[in-house]
Amino acid sequence: AQKVTQAQTEISVVxxxxxxxxxxxxxxxxxxxxxxxxxxxxxxxVFLIRRNSFDEQNEISGRYSWNFQKSTSSFNFTITASQxxxxxxxxxxxxxxxxxxxxxxxxxxxxx
Amino acid sequence: EAGVxxxxxxxxxxxxxxxxxxxxxxxxxxxxxWYQQILGQGPKLLIQFQNNGVVDDSQLPKDRFSAxxxxxVDSTLKIQPAKLEDSxxxxxxxxxxxxxxGANVLTFGAGSRLTVL
Numbered sequence: 122a123q124k125v126t127q128a129q130t131e132i133s134v135v136x137x138x139x140x141x142x143x144x145x146x147x148x149x150x151x152x153x154x155x156x157x158x159x160x161x162x163x164x165x166x167v168f169l170i171r172r173n174s175f176d177e178q179n180e181i182s183g184r185y186s187w188n189f190q191k192s193t194s195s196f197n198f199t200i201t202a203s204q205x206x207x208x209x210x211x212x213x214x215x216x217x218x219x220x221x222x223x224x225x226x227x228x229x230x231x232x233x
Numbered sequence: 234e235a236g237v238x239x240x241x242x243x244x245x246x247x248x249x250x251x252x253x254x255x256x257x258x259x260x261x262x263x264x265x266x267w268y269q270q271i272l273g274q275g276p277k278l279l280i281q282f283q284n285n286g287v288v289d290d291s292q293l294p295k296d297r298f299s300a301x302x303x304x305x306v307d308s309t310l311k312i313q314p315a316k317l318e319d320s321x322x323x324x325x326x327x328x329x330x331x332x333x334x335g336a337n338v339l340t341f342g343a344g345s346r347l348t349v350l
Contacts, residue, residue, distance in 0.1 A: 125275075156338075164322060166276070166341040212275055219264060219328070220289060221339055223275030 123148045125215050125224035133230045134203050142198045142227045144213030150174075154216040155189065155196045160226070161209040169211075172196065203231045235259065237342035239325050245348045251313035254345045257306070258327030264288075266339060267300055267310050268324040276324055282308065315349045322346045 124147040134140045146155065157169040170180065172189050180187045184201045200207055210226045238257040246252050258265050263284050268276035279298065280290040285305040293300070297316070302308040312319055322344040328337035 158341075163343065164346075165343045166324065166326075168338050168340070171338055214275075216337075219281065219283075219337065220278065221266075223277075225273075225275045 123150075123153075123215050123217060123220075123222045125213050125222055127213055127224035127227050129227045130225070131228040131230065133232065136205060136231055136233050137202050138231075139199060139201050140203050140229065140231075142200075142211050142213075142229065144196045144198065144224060146194050146196065146213070146215045148215060148217065150217050152217075156214040156216060156221070157187065157196075157198050158212045158214060158223075159209045160212065166212070169198075200229075203229075205231050205233055207231050237325055237327055237340055239323075239342035239345050241345060242343065243346050243348075245350065246315055247350050248317055249314040251311065252315055252347060253312075254310045254323050254325075254347075256308045256310070256325030256342060258308075258325070259329075259340055261329060262327035262340075263305075263330040264328045264337070265302055265308050266326040266328075267308070268326065268341075270322045270324055270344070272321070279310070279323075312347075315347075317349050320347055320349045 126145045153174045155172045158166045160166050186199045188197045208231045210228045212223050212226045214223045240255050265282045267279045270276040279293045280300045281288040282302040285302050300310045324344045326339040326341045328339050
């Protein structure tokens with residue numbers, strides 16, 4: 122069975138602070154994909170990143186960066202210099218074949 | 234390209250009534266998903282179609298929920314009769330055909346918010 126755990130239910134930061142969202146997953150498969158999605162107040166899930174289980178390179182995209190560590194089954198997401206527009210719920214998800222399993226999400230509130 | 238279209242955006246019904254949600258995926262996307270998202274939780278897969286065939290409906294409460302994708306394009310999700318616990322956002326998503334289905338990115342619609350009174 123697959124499982125994704127996002128232990129942080131809600132995080133509040135002040136603008137320009139850095140923030141890391143944690144994601145821990147469980148799977149017995151050796152081939153799988155990990156995703157992060159953003160859900161702003163409008164409700165639509167927006168794709169942020171995909172990483173396959175054989176690629177442990179960290180990735181940076183602007184203010185966003187992701188740290189994938191297979192040894193600890195973690196795929197953490199860091200926002201540098203947070204902005205008010207980053208306020209949203211962020212979901213980590215695990216995909217095996219075509220089935221995508223989500224964590225419960227972390228609500229990020231960035232105040233000015 | 235146009236995104237995943239869903240309607241209605243909002244629906245309020247009383248328990249025991251029926252409701253239907255419609256989804257039109259991105260053109261050319263063979264796989265269509267219906268997810269249920271209860272407030273404060275992550276989306277949970279209800280049913281997955283590959284073209285017009287069901288791939289996974291293991292978490293669909295079949296005594297009250299039904300879904301179809303007759304022509305392999307748009308899809309309808311129905312709830313009859315609705316219960317209070319069905320209050321949620323129903324998200325439709327689609328993904329393109331690809332040999333490595335695990336790599337496919339799901340594109341989600343804006344969702345249909347159901348309130349059951």
